[in-house]
Amino acid sequence: QVQLVESGGGVVQPGRSLRLSCVASGFNFNIYGMYWVRQTPGKGLEWVAVMSYDGTTKYYADSVKGRFTISRDNSKNTLYLQMSSLRADDTAEYYCAKDRIVGGITVIDDWGQGTLVTVSS
Amino acid sequence: DIQMTQSPSTLSASVGDRVTITCRASQTISTWLAWYQQKPGKSPKLLIYKVSTLNVGVPSRFSGSGSGTEFTLTISSLQPDDFGTYYCQQYNTQWTFGQGTKVEIK
Numbered sequence: 001q002v003q004l005v006e007s008g009g010g011v012v013q014p015g016r017s018l019r020l021s022c023v024a025s026g027f028n029f030n031i032y033g034m035y036w037v038r039q040t041p042g043k044g045l046e047w048v049a050v051m052s053y054d055g056t057t058k059y060y061a062d063s064v065k066g067r068f069t070i071s072r073d074n075s076k077n078t079l080y081l082q083m084s085s086l087r088a089d090d091t092a093e094y095y096c097a098k099d100r101i102v103g104g105i106t107v108i109d110d111w112g113q114g115t116l117v118t119v120s121s
Numbered sequence: 122d123i124q125m126t127q128s129p130s131t132l133s134a135s136v137g138d139r140v141t142i143t144c145r146a147s148q149t150i151s152t153w154l155a156w157y158q159q160k161p162g163k164s165p166k167l168l169i170y171k172v173s174t175l176n177v178g179v180p181s182r183f184s185g186s187g188s189g190t191e192f193t194l195t196i197s198s199l200q201p202d203d204f205g206t207y208y209c210q211q212y213n214t215q216w217t218f219g220q221g222t223k224v225e226i227k
């Protein structure tokens with residue numbers, strides 16, 4: 001079955017950088033769009049970034065544009081989120097997620113278990 | 122940005138009750154509307170997409186309806202396993218979630 005396993009979360013100081021990884025298994029990673037979504041108790045669920053199956057299309061939420069970069073390595077079945085200039089309001093549980101449709105960027109289907117990022121001095 | 126507003130924020134109902142959650146979009150999203158269920162400590166699970174299409178394995182007591190800016194999720198007969206928080210999400214323009222509706226079993 002689909003498995004998405006995030007890693008790389010932790011405590012980081014404001015202004016610093018962090019890279020999250022998501023290793024996928026149980027499906028053909030190469031043909032699905034992939035997402036990062038974050039969740040906080042206060043702001044709820046917030047879509048962060050999405051990348052098409054082939055990496056040619058990327059979109060970012062305005063709140064992270066210019067600071068976060070989504071990427072993927074299809075040879076390693078891995079999705080990444082490079083986060084820089086981190087702020088306190090980036091503190092959240094970060095989920096990796098998969099699109100429902102082959103080759104598309106449509107609706108989020110399967111989710112990982114999440115990795116917690118805490119931005120604090 | 123498209124804003125999604127759910128109501129109520131919390132509801133408490135008995136097993137067997139019919140439960141309805143409403144989601145309103147700040148502008149038309151056609152039929153690009155999904156519903157997710159999240160249980161405490163777990164990641165969200167896709168229940169319904171394109172307003173009314175049940176995801177694989179989702180019980181038929183769940184249904185969705187609506188179009189344009191007004192949408193509803195209905196649980197026809199609430200079961201003990203249906204507790205959790207339900208989120209609507211639009212995917213017409215980027216992706217935006219509602220603030221969630223917490224469903225408690227009386």
